[in-house]
Amino acid sequence: MDNRKFYTCCFTGHRLSKLPWRYNEQGVKFLLFKIRLRKTIKQAIKSGYKYFISGMALGSDIICAEIILELKKKHSNIELECAIPCTNQTEKWFGYSLKRYQNILSKADKVTYVSSVKYFSGCMMKRNNYMIENSSLLIAVYNGSPGGTKQTIEKAKQKGLDINIVEP
Numbered sequence: 164m165d166n167r168k169f170y171t172c173c174f175t176g177h178r179l180s181k182l183p184w185r186y187n188e189q190g191v192k193f194l195l196f197k198i199r200l201r202k203t204i205k206q207a208i209k210s211g212y213k214y215f216i217s218g219m220a221l222g223s224d225i226i227c228a229e230i231i232l233e234l235k236k237k238h239s240n241i242e243l244e245c246a247i248p249c250t251n252q253t254e255k256w257f258g259y260s261l262k263r264y265q266n267i268l269s270k271a272d273k274v275t276y277v278s279s280v281k282y283f284s285g286c287m288m289k290r291n292n293y294m295i296e297n298s299s300l301l302i303a304v305y306n307g308s309p310g311g312t313k314q315t316i317e318k319a320k321q322k323g324l325d326i327n328i329v330e331p
Contacts, residue, residue, distance in 0.1 A: 171214040172207050173246075173294035175315040176223020176304025182331045200329050201230050203302055207327070208238055216244045216294045219252065219267070220287075221260055223304035223312075223331075228267045242272040248290035251281045291315045300325045 179186055184193040204215075204227070217228035231243045245268055253264055268274055277290045291311065295301070301319040305312050305328050319326055 167214060168297055169299050170212050171216065171298040172204075172212045172300040172302060173216040173298040174218065174224055174227040174302050174304075175291065175294075175312050175319075176227070176329075177306060177308075177310075177312055177331065178220060178222035180222075181306065181308060181310070182222060182304075184331075196329075196331055197226065197230070200226065200302075200304065201234075203327055203329050204230055204234065207300060207302065208234065208241060212300060213240055214242050214244065216246050216298060217267075218287075218290050218294060219245050219247055219264065221256070225260075225263055225267065227302070227304075228271075229263070232267065232270050243267075243270070244273040244275060245271045246290050246294055247274065247276045248286040249278045249280060249282045250276060254282075287311060288314065292318065295319050295322050295324060298324060300327065303328045304331055305329075306331050 184190050187193065215231045218224045219228065228243060228245065231241065235241055253261055256264065277293045278286050295318055301316065301324045303312060303316050303326060305316060316326060
């Protein structure tokens with residue numbers, strides 16, 4: 164395992180539609196969740212993790228990336244990589260979601276386009292595999308339901324990553 168991979172953590176998690184607060188990030192449920200998630204990420208930093216990879220999907224990925232950017236103010240040695248699954252990921256995004264995404268990209272230390280083509284079936288899993296192959300820790304926002312988050316957790320287990328699940 165190369166040195167950087169040993170200190171790299173990636174994120175996976177549900178999109179907004181599967182989260183209990185859905186699109187309401189002002190409510191108590193979301194704010195309490197964000198405190199727990201921030202605490203989990205801070206523990207990873209305390210344990211020596213310096214590099215963080217977000218897949219930049221709406222929902223958990225965006226929230227995790229924003230927390231990393233907040234924590235960079237106190238921990239100047241940490242870095243954020245945005246792993247973009249395809250060239251047109253945000254084609255159907257608009258308004259606040261698109262602004263958040265663009266703001267994160269503008270502040271990221273590294274932006275990686277995992278696929279240099281437009282969306283195709285499997286590009287999200289290709290992105291997830293990239294993150295797993297380049298990390299030793301996975302922080303997952305996971306409620307137990309089937310889907311891409313569960314598949315990513317299973318793949319990370321197979322690859323021997325440490326896994327920290329934060330229930331939404």
